[in-house]
Amino acid sequence: MTPFWLRATLATVEYAVCAVLLALGVVLFMEAFRLGPGWGEQGPQPGFAIFVLTTMMVVGAIGVAITNYLKPDRRPFFEVSQEVVDLLKVGLPVGVVIYLIPWLGIYLTAGLYMGFFMAWYGRFRWYSAIAGLVAFPLVLWIILSKGFGLPLPMSVFYRQGILPI
Amino acid sequence: MEALELLGLGMSALMDPSRLGFMMLGIVLGLLVGVLPGVGGTTGVAILLPVTVFLEPISALVMLAGIYWGSMYGGVITSILFAVPGNPWSVAVMFDGRPMALQGKAQFAMSIAFVVSFVGAMVGAILFTFFALPFALMALRFGPPEMFAVLMIAFGTFVGLGGAPAKALIMIAVGFLLATVGLDVVTGRPRMTFGTLELMQGFHFVPITIGLFGLGEVLNNAAERYKVQIEDMTKAAKLGLHDIKEAVRLVIRKWWLALSSALLGFLTGILPGAGATPASFMAYGIAMKTSRTPEMFGKGAPEGVMAPEAANNAAGTGSILPMLVLGIPGSPTAAILMAGIFMWGFIPGPRLFVEQPEFVWSFIASLYLANVGAVIICLTATPLLAMMLRTPYAIMTPIIVMLCFVGAYAIQNSMLDVWLVLIFGIIGFILRRLEYPLAPLVVALVLGAPTEAALRQSLIMSDGSMLIFLQRPVSGPIAAVASCCSCCR
Numbered sequence: 001m002t003p004f005w006l007r008a009t010l011a012t013v014e015y016a017v018c019a020v021l022l023a024l025g026v027v028l029f030m031e032a033f034r035l036g037p038g039w040g041e042q043g044p045q046p047g048f049a050i051f052v053l054t055t056m057m058v059v060g061a062i063g064v065a066i067t068n069y070l071k072p073d074r075r076p077f078f079e080v081s082q083e084v085v086d087l088l089k090v091g092l093p094v095g096v097v098i099y100l101i102p103w104l105g106i107y108l109t110a111g112l113y114m115g116f117f118m119a120w121y122g123r124f125r126w127y128s129a130i131a132g133l134v135a136f137p138l139v140l141w142i143i144l145s146k147g148f149g150l151p152l153p154m155s156v157f158y159r160q161g162i163l164p165i
Numbered sequence: 166m167e168a169l170e171l172l173g174l175g176m177s178a179l180m181d182p183s184r185l186g187f188m189m190l191g192i193v194l195g196l197l198v199g200v201l202p203g204v205g206g207t208t209g210v211a212i213l214l215p216v217t218v219f220l221e222p223i224s225a226l227v228m229l230a231g232i233y234w235g236s237m238y239g240g241v242i243t244s245i246l247f248a249v250p251g252n253p254w255s256v257a258v259m260f261d262g263r264p265m266a267l268q269g270k271a272q273f274a275m276s277i278a279f280v281v282s283f284v285g286a287m288v289g290a291i292l293f294t295f296f297a298l299p300f301a302l303m304a305l306r307f308g309p310p311e312m313f314a315v316l317m318i319a320f321g322t323f324v325g326l327g328g329a330p331a332k333a334l335i336m337i338a339v340g341f342l343l344a345t346v347g348l349d350v351v352t353g354r355p356r357m358t359f360g361t362l363e364l365m366q367g368f369h370f371v372p373i374t375i376g377l378f379g380l381g382e383v384l385n386n387a388a389e390r391y392k393v394q395i396e397d398m399t400k401a402a403k404l405g406l407h408d409i410k411e412a413v414r415l416v417i418r419k420w421w422l423a424l425s426s427a428l429l430g431f432l433t434g435i436l437p438g439a440g441a442t443p444a445s446f447m448a449y450g451i452a453m454k455t456s457r458t459p460e461m462f463g464k465g466a467p468e469g470v471m472a473p474e475a476a477n478n479a480a481g482t483g484s485i486l487p488m489l490v491l492g493i494p495g496s497p498t499a500a501i502l503m504a505g506i507f508m509w510g511f512i513p514g515p516r517l518f519v520e521q522p523e524f525v526w527s528f529i530a531s532l533y534l535a536n537v538g539a540v541i542i543c544l545t546a547t548p549l550l551a552m553m554l555r556t557p558y559a560i561m562t563p564i565i566v567m568l569c570f571v572g573a574y575a576i577q578n579s580m581l582d583v584w585l586v587l588i589f590g591i592i593g594f595i596l597r598r599l600e601y602p603l604a605p606l607v608v609a610l611v612l613g614a615p616t617e618a619a620l621r622q623s624l625i626m627s628d629g630s631m632l633i634f635l636q637r638p639v640s641g642p643i644a645a646v647a648s649c650c651s652c653c654r
Contacts, residue, residue, distance in 0.1 A: 014599055021335065028342065031357055035349075043624025046349040046356055049617050050342065057338035063331030077598060082391045090387035091591075094380070094566055098587055102580060106571065114563040122559020132560065140567070148198065148212050150575050 006081060011072035014064065021061035028054040089121060105155035107145075107165040111137035141165055168295050175526030179534055184224045188531060191228035192538050195235020199251045200243055201571070206236030206252060207498045208575075214505050222509040223524055227531040229505055233498055234286070234535040237441075237481045238543050241278040241474060242550055246271060247565045249379040249572060253611070254441035254477040256374055257449040260604050261462060261469025263382070268465050272551035276412035276544065277467055278474045281423050283540040284416060285475035288427035289434070289482025290532040298515075300483075301490040304435045309626065310633050313619035314643035315436065316612055319443050321647045322450020332601045340606035343368050344613025351621050363581045370610045372573035372582040373589050377603050379569045380586055381593025383562060388594075390558070409544055415467055422452060422468060423475045430476030434483025440496040441480035443615075446608050448476030463604065482532055489513055489525065 028050055035047030078084050093113060100109045115133030118124040124132070144150045145165075157163040179185060191213075198209030209232050217225035240252030245262035258278060265274035292300065307315075320337075346357045347367025358364040416423055426448040433444035452472035453462040462469050484496035492514035494500035506513050511521055518525050556564075569590075573582040593603060627633035634644045 010599060013595065017595070017599060028357070031359075035354065035356060039629065041629060043621055043629045046352050046354050049345055050356065053338045053342045053345070057335055057342065060331045060335035060338060064329070064335065067329070067331065078388070080391060083388045086390050087384060087388040090562060091384055094383075094590075095587065097566065098570070098583055101570070101583065106567070106574070110563070110567045113567070114560070117563050118559050121562075122557055124559065136563065136567075140571070143197070143201070144571065148201075148208070150571075151578060152571065152574060153580070 003081060003084075006076060006078055006084075008077045009072070009074050010077055011068055011074060013077050014068045014073070018061045018065040018068070021057060025054050025058040025061070028057075093117060101153050103156055105158060105165060106152045107137040107141050108155045108157075108163075110140055137165065171522055171526045172294055172530060174523060175528070175530030176534075178223060178523050178527040179227065179530050184227055184527075185534075187220065187224040187228040188231040188535055189538055191231020191233075192235040192535055192542060195232035195237075196239040196539070196542065197235075198232065199236035199239020199255075201251065201568075206233050206240075207496075207501065209233075209236050210498055210501045214501060214508075217505065218508065222511070223527045225505065225509060226502075226524070226528050227535070229502055230528060230531045231535045231538070233481065233502070234532075234539050237286070237478050238279060238282055238539045241275065241282070243568065245274045245278065245470075246550065246554055247379060247568065248382040249375055249565060249568050250371075253371065254445045254473075254480070256378075256442070256607055256611070257445040257473035257477075258470055259378055260449065261464070261466050263378070264463070264465035265467070265470065266554065270408075270465070271554055272547050273408040273411060274467070274470050275547050275550060276409045277415060277470045279540055279543040279547065280409075280412045280416050281426075281471045281475045282478040283536055284423045285427040285430060285478035286482060286532070286536040288424065288475075289431045289479035290529070290536070292428075292431050292479075293482055293486055293532060294529055297486055297490050300432075300435050301487050304487050305491070305493075306639055307436050308637075309619045309622035310637050310640040311643060312436065313616065313623055314634060314640045314647055315433065316443065316616040316619060317644065317647035319447045319450065319608065319612055320616070321649075322447055322454055329600075332599075333605050336602055336606040337609045340609025341613040343373065343606075344370075344610050345617065350614070350618040351625070363579070366577065366579075367614070368585065368610070369576050369582065370607065371576050372585040373610060374607050375569045375573050376586040376589025377593035377596075377607065379565065379572075380590025381597060381603075383565055383569075384590055384594040385597055387562075405548060409547065416471065419468065419471060422471055426452065426472040426475035427479040430479035431483040433476070434480030434496075435486050440484050441477040443612055444480035445473035445477040446611065448472040450608075463602070478536075489517070489528070490515065 032047035032051035032054060035050065036045030037047045037051035038045055039048065093116065097109055097113050100112070104112070111133045114136040115129045118132045119126060119129035144152060154165060155163060158165055179188070194213065195206065195209060198212075199206060210229050213232060214229065217228055220228065236252065237254075240250065240255035241258050241262065242251065244250045244255040244259040245266050248259055248263040250256045250259055262274045262278065265271065342357075344367075346364055348354070348365060349356050355365055429448050429451065430441070430444040433447060434441060449462075449469060449472050452468050453459050456462065456466070456468055458466065484494075485499050485502065488494040488499040488503050492503070492512065494503050503513050506517075511517055511524065554561075569586050570583050573586045574580070576582055596603060623633050624630070633640070635641045
């Protein structure tokens with residue numbers, strides 16, 4: 001049986017995007033009315049721009065939905081299952097990296113990410129992956145922290161005085 | 166003729182080997198800060214300002230100028246190679262530079278960018294040398310109504326920028342809406358913050374741009390690796406001097422585009438609060454509007470690289486002009502340079518030209534020499550830079566992703582910006598597949614806040630009357646040009 005992600009067409013995803021935009025439109029209209037969507041004595045009120053722009057967005061979304069209904073694009077959003085696999089193999093580590101940054105800081109995370117990705121995705125030999133794991137954060141640290149003094153997130157080990165990064 | 170003599174005085178002051186050395190050091194440092202997303206020329210100049218206290222004033226000023234110019238050139242490198250703009254003014258060059266890189270023409274795109282940057286900077290420097298005072302006085306006549314009219318030109322040029330009209334409308338509206346998040350510019354009331362403290366500062370456009378283009382591109386490439394592998398594309402491309410020669414020929418052939426974009430950039434650059442970023446967008450939009458093949462824009466048109474680069478480098482020169490001539494900084498970098506001038510015991514303004522001609526004209530001379538140095542260094546390094554795209558995918562992906570995160574975090578030291586990169590990366594991936602044009606969103610996001618502020622300040626000045634835009638001598642004609650730009654396709 002074809003997996004559900006391969007059955008989704010561009011038209012289906014287009015409808016989903018329009019639905020999200022319309023739902024967002026409702027929230028934004030409420031915000032515009034809270035702030036004042038009209039014209040005061042000295043020009044537009046704080047909600048005026050939001051009101052006009054949300055109207056533009058909603059009109060555009062309705063236009064796209066109508067076009068999609070009249071001429072639906074039946075091509076699949078993902079052509080083959082390999083696309084989804086490749087996307088997840090790259091995308092999931094990116095999500096994990098963001099989650100790790102507050103704990104391990106930017107440099108340790110960068111090293112682990114490089115080492116892991118080289119070994120797992122690139123199938124580099126273990127010693128090459130370890131070289132990447134060490135070299136990448138070191139170069140980043142020398143340039144960004146030592147060179148330009150950028151205040152980037154540091155690890156819990158840095159906060160406890162165990163590591164310099 | 167007097168200007169030429171004084172320029173000669175400045176040039177002779179710069180012929181001192183130690184001063185030339187500091188200038189070249191500044192260029193190299195500037196290239197580095199320009200390449201690193203999130204650092205940028207302004208931060209680079211600010212970080213290195215204290216170091217220059219120990220130098221004699223002329224060496225210090227030309228070193229800072231070198232950093233500034235280096236960063237103007239460096240910003241395009243990551244924009245073209247990885248779709249991660251090194252500077253805000255390098256966003257527009259990415260629209261066509263990155264597609265060129267994906268077609269295996271990274272070296273050609275970078276060569277065009279460097280050559281035309283040099284042309285833009287030289288046009289700016291010549292105008293600076295001979296017409297500094299009239300331009301500075303013209304800038305003083307620009308109030309909120311004039312600024313609004315100028316910004317409307319930028320928007321007008323982007324009407325009909327690729328994609329279906331309804332999709333372009335959505336993208337402009339969404340970009341503008343994102344720009345309205347935060348405190349209201351006039352009343353100070355929180356808008357669209359939904360009670361969240363983090364949203365009070367609003368969305369900076371850099372993390373969103375990095376997400377949409379940088380990470381969005383990473384995800385798109387990942388999904389398409391089963392049919393296209395970028396390192397194979399770039400391995401097929403020949404590296405060498407051929408692309409540099411071609412780039413020079415192209416710039417000569419399209420000299421009118423380079424010159425007009427540079428003039429536009431210079432004029433925008435001298436306006437306080439405008440600067441290089443709107444100039445680059447405006448030049449891109451006008452180049453597309455006037456092109457015989459507008460449908461090629463966004464798909465790797467060399468003109469799409471030429472126009473914004475010529476404009477932003479000329480704007481970079483222009484933004485320094487009001488600071489030096491009148492003591493009014495036109496951009497954040499000019500403000501930091503001005504702080505340096507104060508630090509060395511001088512006061513920027515007309516009297517500085519009379520009392521310290523060697524100092525002032527050394528700086529103006531450095532506009533010429535630093536750009537010559539920067540373009541030579543950049544063109545020499547172009548094949549090497551293009552080779553970076555041949556790096557194995559498993560090494561390049563972590564580098565690009567981490568550059569995206571560093572660039573986003575460094576803007577406001579906020580993890581929210583890092584999350585924004587991921588969120589907009591996913592949104593960018595989906596929108597790209599559905600053929601939504603991403604450029605109008607970025608333009609609206611960048612120019613949205615200043616446009617709304619200028620509109621509302623103007624209307625406060627006129628007690629709510631829209632006629633203010635037509636009645637003033639400068640804003641009226643500019644508003645008419647903006648209307649033409651919106652109507653013509």
